[in-house]
Amino acid sequence: MIFSQEQEMLAKTVRDFAEKELAPGAATRDEKESFDRELFVKLGELGLLGITVPEQYGGSGLNATAATIVMEELGAVCASTALSYLAHSMLAVHNLSVNGSEDQKKKYLPKLCSGEWIGGxxxxxxxxxxxxxxxxxxxxxxxxxxxxxxxxxxxxxxxxxxxxxxxxxxxxxxxxxxxxxxxxxxxxxxxxxxxxxxxxxxxxxxxxxxxxxxxxxxxxxxxxxxSVGHMMRNLNIERVTIAGISNGIARAALDFSNKYSTQRRQFERPIGHFQMVQKMIADNFSHYMASRALTFHCAKLVDDQKGSNLMAAACKVFAAEMATKVALNAIQILGGYGYTKEYPVERFMRDAKLMEIGAGTSEVMRLIIARDLLKEIDSSYDW
Ligand SMILES: Cc1cc2nc3c(=O)[nH]c(=O)nc-3n(C[C@H](O)[C@H](O)[C@H](O)COP(=O)(O)OP(=O)(O)OC[C@H]3O[C@@H](n4cnc5c(N)ncnc54)[C@H](O)[C@@H]3O)c2cc1C
The missing domain is CATH 2.40.110.10 (Butyryl-CoA Dehydrogenase, subunit A, domain 2)
Structure with a gap:
């Protein structure tokens, strides 16, 4: 993906933050089902909690592309934190910022942008x-x-x-x-x-x-x-940013399994020598790159006020299913070790599966796509 200098800097800042603050406890938080509120305060200090909110309400005044970059970086390290962040920053905060009155925005957004309050x-x-x-x-x-x-x-x-x-x-x-x-x-x-x-x-x-x-x-x-108007106005950015989390999970899975395939030896050579392992590696990479390209294309459409339910649904279903497939391939590449909790790829697979369900299931995404593409056949048909 070709990012501007500012976007590259944002990605690096969030990646460094995620490596330092999220990575060390990710497996334990998953095992214990624990939520770390302090991490949210730190996300607020970085200016990420109100990423799309105008600065006058305590936000960073950035756009869907920036929010999608953040989701991928957080998703690659701790998808749970990325999901809670998405519920806060997109489902609650962005929606309020777009649809709320001046008084409502003044009253609630500063606390939500700083991390004093968590939203859903x-x-x-x-x-x-x-x-x-x-x-x-x-x-x-x-x-x-x-x-x-x-x-x-x-x-x-x-x-x-x-x-x-x-x-x-x-x-x-x-x-x-x-x-x-x-x-x-x-x-x-x-x-x-x-x-x-x-x-x-x-x-x-x-x-x-x-x-x-x-x-x-x-x-x-x-x-x-x-409300239907409020929901509709928020849907495209919700689905594009959730695709960002899927891409992050996939990136983590493919990075981990690629490295493993250069280190694990069987038959006196690294398993990466075997063509069937190479196929999984090549598929993982090409599907991840395709998903990422589609996701940032959609984010740009949203930023240019050209977003559509069709494109957001296509992006969400593709990225979600890609992430599950890449994570499953990663488990396969690790063999028995991939199936254990000694390695993070089983967590990636469990986290990825949610992406096919939350914010509209893959079946519903396909209904939206088909309804749009086939509307000329029968616009009155009630899907
Ligand atoms: C971890 C998690 C976090 C979530 N966070 C939130 C949140 O913060 N806020 C919130 O409001 N919701 C949230 N959700 C809810 C989520 O959006 C719903 O689970 C999702 O929309 C599906 O609804 P359902 O679970 O009731 O499944 P159902 O609607 O009962 O669907 C069951 C199955 O039937 C299929 N199906 C349903 N209708 C059709 C149809 N017309 N054609 C074909 N197939 C169909 C579905 O695709 C699915 O396979 C969350 C869910 C999870 C699991």
């Missing part, structure tokens, strides 16, 4: 995942507050977050959904069950429970029923 986003519910407009959490206006009732699930940073951008139904029409800014101290808000996962184990995931949760009416983002 609550959309998914037990009965509404891919079918997100099927959500049941309700918001009813009572005087100066909205009363929220319902449960969100799979919420990244759920148990450690101070602030959540949440979606709730405000009427019976399918798209009658409002976006609400919820502080963890609000009456009627609590964190529910913590979920134990296959991968991304150092990124806490939990339920959020709303029981007559009192949200001040000033914390409605925009107007009632505008």
């Amino acid at each position: 986003m609550g959309m998914t519910e037990p009965g509404a995942g891919s079918d997100l407009l099927g959500m049941k959490t309700k918001a009813e206006k009572k005087g100066n507050v909205y009363l929220l009732n319902g449960t969100k699930t799979f919420i990244t940073n759920g148990s450690v977050g101070d602030f959540f951008l949440c979606y709730a139904r405000i009427g019976s029409e399918k798209k009658a959904i409002g976006t609400f800014l919820v502080e963890k101290s609000f009456k009627g808000f609590s964190v529910g069950k913590k979920l134990h996962k296959l991968g991304m184990r150092a990124s806490p995931t939990s339920e959020l429970v709303f029981e007559n949760c009192e949200v001040p009416k000033e914390n409605l983002v925009g107007r009632e029923g505008e």
Whole structure:
């Protein structure tokens, strides 16, 4: 990828940070499912937590390409930290920065950009995942507050977050959904069950429970029923940056397995001499490079206001499946050692798998792509 000097510097700064601060504890955090809040404060000190937020609110005023560079560098060292960072900086902070009012931005963004507060986003519910407009959490206006009732699930940073951008139904029409800014101290808000996962184990995931949760009416983002617009405006950058994490995981897996294949000897020579091992190495590299090219192409489209759901979905599905495949190949290259916890490649594979599920599954990405490409056949068809 051809980056500008500033982009090269950003990548190097984050890579050095990740090597120094994230690498040493990555395996332990994964094993113990532990989240290190201090790391978040350090990400804030580096100016990364509000990477796309204008400087007047405490952000760095950078773009989707910069955010994708950061995701790849963090993802290559500790994908869990990268996921929690994505939930904070893209799903919550970027969304608020794009859709929030002046007062809302002034009130919340500085704390979120510094790392004083951790953010998350609550959309998914037990009965509404891919079918997100099927959500049941309700918001009813009572005087100066909205009363929220319902449960969100799979919420990244759920148990450690101070602030959540949440979606709730405000009427019976399918798209009658409002976006609400919820502080963890609000009456009627609590964190529910913590979920134990296959991968991304150092990124806490939990339920959020709303029981007559009192949200001040000033914390409605925009107007009632505008949520679909908020979601849509954020989707492209979310999917491109999540592809950045996939690329980071793949890079870590291929770097590790390439090196291993030069050191591990069988039949009196390094295993890298064997052509079937070379095939995996060549496939890993070419698929990673193709994914990276597509990802930064999409990031540039987003930066040039030319992003589309089609391209973001194509980028996300390709990068996610590439990362799982590269990580599986890396395990294969390491043989039995790849299957043990002595080496990090099994973690890479467990972390990569989430990329095919979170922020829209690979099946949903393919629906979006096919719907766009085939719309001339039948634009009325309800996928
Ligand atoms: C670790 C983790 C972190 C997450 N973080 C967040 C977060 O911070 N905030 C948040 O709101 N959500 C979050 N999610 C939720 C995530 O976005 C959902 O899990 C995802 O959208 C899929 O929803 P689901 O799990 O309910 O699966 P379902 O929608 O039940 O899907 C199950 C299967 O059916 C397939 N399927 C569903 N509909 C169709 C269709 N129309 N055509 C073809 N196949 C279909 C799916 O592709 C999948 O294979 C997170 C999830 C995980 C696992």
